[in-house]
Amino acid sequence: MAREMVRQGGRxxxxxxxxxxxxxxxxxTMDRGAITVPMxxxxxxxxxxxxxxxxxxxxxLLADVAVARMRPVADPEDTGAMGSDLETFILQYAxxxxxxxxxxxxxxxxxxxxxxxxxxxxxxxYDHLETLRERALTRGEKAFDVxxxxxxxxAPIIYHIxxxxxxxxxxxxxxxxxxxxxxxxxx
Amino acid sequence: MAREMVRQGGRxxxxxxxxxxxxxxxxxTMDRGAITVPMxxxxxxxxxxxxxxxxxxxxxLLADVAVARMRPVADPEDTGAMGSDLETFILQYAxxxxxxxxxxxxxxxxxxxxxxxxxxxxxxxYDHLETLRERALTRGEKAFDVxxxxxxxxAPIIYHIxxxxxxxxxxxxxxxxxxxxxxxxxx
DNA sequence: CGGCTAACGCTAAAAAATTGCGTTAAGGTG
DNA sequence: CACCTTAACGCAATTTTTTAGCGTTAGCCG
Numbered sequence: 001m002a003r004e005m006v007r008q009g010g011r012x013x014x015x016x017x018x019x020x021x022x023x024x025x026x027x028x029t030m031d032r033g034a035i036t037v038p039m040x041x042x043x044x045x046x047x048x049x050x051x052x053x054x055x056x057x058x059x060x061l062l063a064d065v066a067v068a069r070m071r072p073v074a075d076p077e078d079t080g081a082m083g084s085d086l087e088t089f090i091l092q093y094a095x096x097x098x099x100x101x102x103x104x105x106x107x108x109x110x111x112x113x114x115x116x117x118x119x120x121x122x123x124x125x126y127d128h129l130e131t132l133r134e135r136a137l138t139r140g141e142k143a144f145d146v147x148x149x150x151x152x153x154x155a156p157i158i159y160h161i162x163x164x165x166x167x168x169x170x171x172x173x174x175x176x177x178x179x180x181x182x183x184x185x186x187x
Numbered sequence: 188m189a190r191e192m193v194r195q196g197g198r199x200x201x202x203x204x205x206x207x208x209x210x211x212x213x214x215x216t217m218d219r220g221a222i223t224v225p226m227x228x229x230x231x232x233x234x235x236x237x238x239x240x241x242x243x244x245x246x247x248l249l250a251d252v253a254v255a256r257m258r259p260v261a262d263p264e265d266t267g268a269m270g271s272d273l274e275t276f277i278l279q280y281a282x283x284x285x286x287x288x289x290x291x292x293x294x295x296x297x298x299x300x301x302x303x304x305x306x307x308x309x310x311x312x313y314d315h316l317e318t319l320r321e322r323a324l325t326r327g328e329k330a331f332d333v334x335x336x337x338x339x340x341x342a343p344i345i346y347h348i349x350x351x352x353x354x355x356x357x358x359x360x361x362x363x364x365x366x367x368x369x370x371x372x373x374x
Numbered sequence: 375c376g377g378c379t380a381a382c383g384c385t386a387a388a389a390a391a392t393t394g395c396g397t398t399a400a401g402g403t404g
Numbered sequence: 405c406a407c408c409t410t411a412a413c414g415c416a417a418t419t420t421t422t423t424a425g426c427g428t429t430a431g432c433c434g
Contacts, residue, residue: 155342235391
């Protein structure tokens with residue numbers, strides 16, 4: 001059979017979720033640099049070789065867990081207008097990403113070169129913004145461009161989180177959003 | 188003696204530069220995931236324990252090398268006007284950072300949590316922009332704000348390099364600069 | 375139900391990381 | 405300049421992590 005077969009149920013799935021859960025637990029209580037594959041294996045009740053074979057590497061596993069955590073469970077909140085929709089989403093986004101776990105997830109996602117972790121993760125952001133845009137269009141509002149929103153709002157937030165060169169206050173995030181919306185309206 | 192003593196000359200410095208050179212060489216010819224501390228040690232003529240004791244970790248060593256490479260050797264080129272100064276600098280910056288080695292340096296710098304690698308590296312960018320700003324002021328031009336330049340131009344470039352969600356063309360970088368300069372002029 | 379094989383466990387071997395201890399050589403001092 | 409202190413290194417033993425072979429288990433399909 002030529003088709004590549006990938007099991008997605010039963011034991012395989014059970015192990016994946018158990019390992020993921022273990023990693024999430026460990027990230028809460030201990031330092032990321034102290035986590036090792038054998039430790040994860042023991043706490044999950046799995047052999048290390050299973051983890052190595054399946055994920056290849058600690059950084060790949062961490063990236064996989066991070067992407068799974070970032071995967072949104074619901075659409076962004078509908079506040080009734082595009083401006084408040086965007087602001088609400090951005091404030092929540094900034095708070096999540098700048099938290100300790102958020103920072104860790106970002107580092108993990110960017111730390112894996114092999115998988116498409118980074119791409120998948122920023123796709124989530126793109127989709128959310130696209131949802132807001134379509135919602136605005138449905139309302140008859142003049143909607144923003146998603147790529148421009150990423151450049152004007154998301155990119156600065158991520159930059160400052162990664163390089164720790166500026167405190168990410170609520171006011172600052174709000175000003176990013178409002179300046180972006182003004183520019184849209186003026187165009 | 189209470190004062191912390193750090194040796195900076197002689198053998199210690201020789202080893203540092205030798206190890207750095209070895210790492211740079213290896214990054215050119217082989218994949219980053221394949222580089223190990225014992226390999227670096229052998230090629231540098233040093234024992235692994237020396238590297239572990241001094242840098243603590245492979246990722247810390249890579250970050251150290253990356254920061255050293257990013258340290259600018261000269262001020263940005265003076266083209267006679269602020270607009271062209273900024274565009275010239277940004278285009279060069281984008282090309283360096285989006286190259287294979289640039290991407291690797293970024294990943295290495297962001298991969299080390301301990302040291303202040305990320306902070307030092309983005310300080311270089313800040314300093315360069317500050318130089319351009321002061322140069323503009325000296326000429327009597329209406330200068331841009333450095334923090335705003337980072338948000339509007341640098342951050343998007345870094346974002347797209349890290350997440351690989353968009354091709355970083357010359358035209359795109361130029362449009363970031365020109366839009367930023369227009370916004371400055373209009374303010 | 376029965377065959378196929380992806381995915382796992384176990385174990386041994388290889389590689390990497392850690393640690394103790396003696397030695398070398400910066401950098402300061404009399 | 406000779407001497408002293410100790411940061412930084414080399415070496416080697418130990419521990420831990422990673423890799424690889426091989427038999428076994430259990431999804432998925434006909």
